[in-house]
Amino acid sequence: MNKRVKVGGVFIDCVSRATLAAMMVSDRDAQLTKPKLVFSANGQSVSMAASHPEFARDYRAAEICHADGMSAVFASRLFTRSPLPERISTTDFFHDAARSAERHGLSFYFLGGTAETVTAAYRAAKRQYPGIKWVGYRDGYFGVEEEADICRAITQSGADVVWVGLGRPVQEAFCVRNRHRLKGVTWLKTCGGLFDFIAGRHIRAPRWVQALGFEWAFRLFLEPRRLMKRYATTIPHALLLFARQSGSVVDDVTR
Numbered sequence: 001m002n003k004r005v006k007v008g009g010v011f012i013d014c015v016s017r018a019t020l021a022a023m024m025v026s027d028r029d030a031q032l033t034k035p036k037l038v039f040s041a042n043g044q045s046v047s048m049a050a051s052h053p054e055f056a057r058d059y060r061a062a063e064i065c066h067a068d069g070m071s072a073v074f075a076s077r078l079f080t081r082s083p084l085p086e087r088i089s090t091t092d093f094f095h096d097a098a099r100s101a102e103r104h105g106l107s108f109y110f111l112g113g114t115a116e117t118v119t120a121a122y123r124a125a126k127r128q129y130p131g132i133k134w135v136g137y138r139d140g141y142f143g144v145e146e147e148a149d150i151c152r153a154i155t156q157s158g159a160d161v162v163w164v165g166l167g168r169p170v171q172e173a174f175c176v177r178n179r180h181r182l183k184g185v186t187w188l189k190t191c192g193g194l195f196d197f198i199a200g201r202h203i204r205a206p207r208w209v210q211a212l213g214f215e216w217a218f219r220l221f222l223e224p225r226r227l228m229k230r231y232a233t234t235i236p237h238a239l240l241l242f243a244r245q246s247g248s249v250v251d252d253v254t255r
Contacts, residue, residue, distance in 0.1 A: 004065075005082045007072050008046035008238060009245035012065050016085050020066060021096040025104045028160050028186040035162075035185040037062040037175050040090055040192075042069025043216070043238035044230065048168060050241055055169040058176045066093070070213030071235075075242035082249045089215075090190075091197045091204065097161065097189075102131035106186075107158055111150075112140035112165030113195040120199035135159050140166045147174070151181035158184070165191045 003014040015023070027036055039045075039062040049056040059065075066088040067073050077083040101108060110122050122137040135157035138150060154162055162185055164171045175188040182188065196202040204210070205218035216235070220227045 006248035008241040017096045021100040035188045038064045038189045040068035043071045044234045047234040047237040058172040079246035098129040106160040107133035107135045109159035109162045110137035115139040121195035160186045163191045
């Protein structure tokens with residue numbers, strides 16, 4: 001049973017990358033009646049959960065929430081009795097999940113991004129991990145009225161894990177709204193801009209920058225016009241929340 005610790009007002013699972021990948025496989029083998037929602041936590045999501053009630057409601061629906069940002073890991077070390085074991089960046093975790101999927105015969109589906117980006121990401125991932133059952137992809141430009149047909153296609157594809165890269169808060173809302181339509185799927189895993197990284201359109205910060213918790217600064221340097229407003233508002237707010245709303249620990253993996 002995994003511990004879950006409150007960091008900045010949200011509960012985050014105390015799991016490692018290896019454990020999370022193993023959970024994906026065991027959940028597939030368990031033949032769940034509905035997909036698990038697997039979300040991630042960083043400064044942006046902590047700030048959004050405190051500011052937007054609808055996002056907070058959707059966010060709480062996740063059965064698994066892992067630490068995607070070093071800020072959450074540092075805050076757990078400072079303000080809780082159960083520090084998070086490590087950062088689980090979704091961009092890194094994808095490769096842990098892919099290697100496990102190859103060994104255990106899981107199938108992947110990509111949903112989100114532009115048509116050009118998701119196509120390039122799908123083809124690149126398929127080349128890198130040929131042992132995975134690749135069952136389909138679809139761009140993220142669609143309306144709510146199209147979701148039933150999209151979910152029907154995903155279900156018919158036989159996907160075990162759907163990587164949902166629609167950006168916050170759209171991807172979380174999509175998962176909550178449509179999980180009942182996706183029986184047979186094991187995980188709905190939100191992944192933000194993952195497809196841009198797999199396709200080679202974005203680059204990661206050096207490892208030492210990531211370890212210090214400054215990958216956000218690296219990204220801001222590369223994309224100041226897109227990210228300045230977001231970081232200027234969410235980072236100070238998240239730091240305040242980390243200090244004021246951290247500490248509780250629960251020993252229950254259900255939500």
